[in-house]
């Protein structure tokens with residue numbers, strides 16, 4: 001056998017989870033030809049659920065299985081799930097199309113309790129969410145409500161950062177379980193194709209981590225001659241890598257629900273159960289709704305803090321403009337009057353470079369260090385705005401002054417005019433769920449990648465980083481540049497007019 005010389009995490013993103021060709025074992029996957037509703041493929045567990053071996057079903061019309069009146073419309077794209085009876089058992093059938101195939105997920109219908117359970121909770125949930133004063137409180141309420149409604153052993157709110165690493169920002173769990181609150185996990189744990197599916201499907205359960213995957217028969221679609229895309233099936237089997245991951249974590253079943261803010265996957269409601277656990281379609285819809293309400297509430301929180309922040313910056317910028325208009329010297333107007341450019345962007349210090357002179361304010365590197373930073377680094381940047389929270393990683397010389405300037409935000413006004421803002425280093429201890437350097441190894445027995453075995457807390461001291469810059473800082477800086485250019489232009493015109 002050929003082993004990859006180097007274990008490559010890119011392989012995670014290539015795991016073909018959409019054409020996995022197998023289902024989970026708590027229901028039956030049935031595939032028909034859309035044009036005539038003849039059965040073309042089925043899971044090999046039809047005997048267990050329907051009492052009919054798979055070979056007997058293949059090629060037969062759907063009516064052979066569903067001995068009841070139905071019409072093709074019942075299973076069209078977007079139609080409601082249908083309750084059917086087969087072999088004396090009740091199933092809920094969820095249907096969707098995949099190319100020329102109609103994919104039917106048969107899920108055994110458990111005798112549900114109160115069908116209005118969720119509706120009755122709604123007002124309570126909304127009130128709890130609206131009472132929350134902070135994102136932390138909101139997340140914690142959401143975790144508690146999810147656990148109360150669906151009874152998982154551990155419920156976490158998992159938030160992605162800009163690099164798609166994640167952090168458990170709220171948690172509620174059985175007392176005897178180890179807390180994971182505050183732990184971080186690397187981006188490769190939830191690869192991109194999995195995150196993309198969450199944006200679409202929003203809720204996914206893994207009913208039993210210790211299940212035996214059920215192969216589709218035949219594996220290749222007889223209609224297209226290709227593997228069938230079953231990414232939209234609620235029964236789709238799980239990537240073996242992720243199953244191993246959950247086993248290593250000691251998890252028996254999971255539910256994950258997407259938190260989507262402004263069209264982007266913001267995080268997950270991540271639930272674990274120690275043993276197998278199935279939520280039926282209606283419960284999953286309730287969970288989807290809860291996640292939607294949480295998403296809306298998070299959007300509101302983020303929008304209102306964004307609005308406050310931008311109103312503040314706006315008012316400071318207006319005062320700076322007024323100062324520039326009443327001063328002859330722009331640098332003095334920005335740095336020595338009652339309102340200062342340092343207030344515009346959250347920072348520990350700043351510098352203005354103007355016609356080969358430095359004006360330094362607050363905590364900054366020295367003029368000599370800034371000369372080198374400007375000439376050897378900032379001037380090489382292709383755009384007039386540049387920002388980083390980890391300058392020394394990009395410009396090693398900056399290691400010398402990382403205490404004052406791990407964060408750099410620079411604005412070029414013209415070739416001989418720059419404004420810089422600095423943020424100090426904040427040493428942080430970050431704790432990961434397992435050593436993130438050992439994310440994965442090549443498993444010779446299985447001939448595939450395996451995830452790390454240990455999720456033992458692993459702490460890392462992060463040095464050379466500042467707090468991040470705010471996304472609004474870019475708009476603020478751009479607007480300031482416009483203002484300065486305008487003031488300078490008006491002044492230049494007046495000078496020319498005076499000369500004439």
Ligand code: BLA
Pocket residue numbers: 009011012013015017156158166168180185188189190191194204205206237238239241242245254255256268270439440449450451452
């Ligand atoms: C999927 N990995 C996932 C999912 C989660 C995590 C939530 C989605 C599960 C679902 O679809 O229900 C990760 N789960 C976590 C994390 C926590 C948790 C971080 O509870 C923290 C508390 N995984 C690896 C490596 C690879 C990998 C190294 O660790 C690749 C080699 C792959 N993870 C992987 C794949 C999926 C996945 C392929 C998709 C599984 C599927 O949908 O079939």
